[in-house]
Amino acid sequence: MSPFSLEGRTALVTGANTGIGQAIAVAMAQAGADVIAAGRRDCDETLAMMGSGRAMRLDFADPMAARDVFAEQRIDILVNNAGIIRRDDAVDFSEADWDDVMDVNAKALFFTCQAFARAALPRGMGKIVNIASLLSFQGGIRVPSYTASKHGVAGLTKLMANEWAAKGLNVNAIAPGYIETNNTEALRADPDRSRAILDRIPAGRWGKADDIGQTAVFLAAPASDYINGAILNVDGGWLAR
Numbered sequence: 389m390s391p392f393s394l395e396g397r398t399a400l401v402t403g404a405n406t407g408i409g410q411a412i413a414v415a416m417a418q419a420g421a422d423v424i425a426a427g428r429r430d431c432d433e434t435l436a437m438m439g440s441g442r443a444m445r446l447d448f449a450d451p452m453a454a455r456d457v458f459a460e461q462r463i464d465i466l467v468n469n470a471g472i473i474r475r476d477d478a479v480d481f482s483e484a485d486w487d488d489v490m491d492v493n494a495k496a497l498f499f500t501c502q503a504f505a506r507a508a509l510p511r512g513m514g515k516i517v518n519i520a521s522l523l524s525f526q527g528g529i530r531v532p533s534y535t536a537s538k539h540g541v542a543g544l545t546k547l548m549a550n551e552w553a554a555k556g557l558n559v560n561a562i563a564p565g566y567i568e569t570n571n572t573e574a575l576r577a578d579p580d581r582s583r584a585i586l587d588r589i590p591a592g593r594w595g596k597a598d599d600i601g602q603t604a605v606f607l608a609a610p611a612s613d614y615i616n617g618a619i620l621n622v623d624g625g626w627l628a629r
């Protein structure tokens with residue numbers, strides 16, 4: 389079998405109804421995985437695009453929402469993609485905008501990984517792919533809780549890799565650059581911002597959700613078995629500038 393195949397594996401992708409999560413679910417299904425498309429709303433479009441798989445309701449308004457999911461069925465691959473962003477000046481930033489973003493992007497991600505590991509560690513195999521950000525490395529502007537949460541995702545990815553690598557679990561992350569999704573619609577609608585961003589991307593184009601989907605397949609497949617605690621930039625070269 390190809391080392392890039394996910395045949396015989398079950399993958400759960402959070403936030404799979406749209407954007408990057410949808411592209412990851414579709415790419416993993418194409419690579420042969422049985423995909424559980426998890427979302428806080430229905431994932432019918434994703435199911436139709438995959439032509440196989442299942443849907444599951446998971447709303448991280450409760451960051452512990454996934455506590456029982458992995459005990460109930462065997463899941464080999466976990467992709468923590470669900471994420472939100474709130475924008476305001478640092479001097480005005482509210483506690484609610486801090487807590488909401490940290491709960492979904494960092495707390496829910498960690499406890500979903502913990503629940504997955506409790507089921508996967510006794511089997512001695514499993515793959516976790518977390519979705520980080522350029523703001524796992526850079527400060528950004530007007531997005532304090534997003535930046536804190538995504539720096540947290542990078543740190544937690546390394547911590548979990550350190551604890552679980554020798555026990556057969558690979559924990560890695562993808563740091564997407566500027567990808568054409570709902571998340572970046574406002575940026576692309578602003579011609580000045582859009583041009584400034586494009587001018588800095590060595591690849592000369594915005595990323596597509598499928599660019600992240602294919603990388604997630606790699607990090608979930610046997611081909612990446614010796615990759616642990618990596619934060620893989622998929623950014624058209626942005627961070628290389």
Ligand code: NAP
Pocket residue numbers: 402403404405406407408409427428429446447448449469470471472492519520521522563564565566567568569570571572
């Ligand atoms: P998106 O289209 O806004 O997708 C975000 C996903 O997270 C949606 O499925 C959303 O569900 C889900 N989500 C939000 N809150 C949730 C909750 N409480 N419970 C369960 N699911 C929840 O944006 P995207 O660009 O695809 O973002 C996906 C991931 O990539 C995020 O972690 C984001 O930070 C990261 N990222 C994106 C970019 C980019 O350029 N687009 C760059 C770096 C990192 P709803 O549809 O119901 O809101």
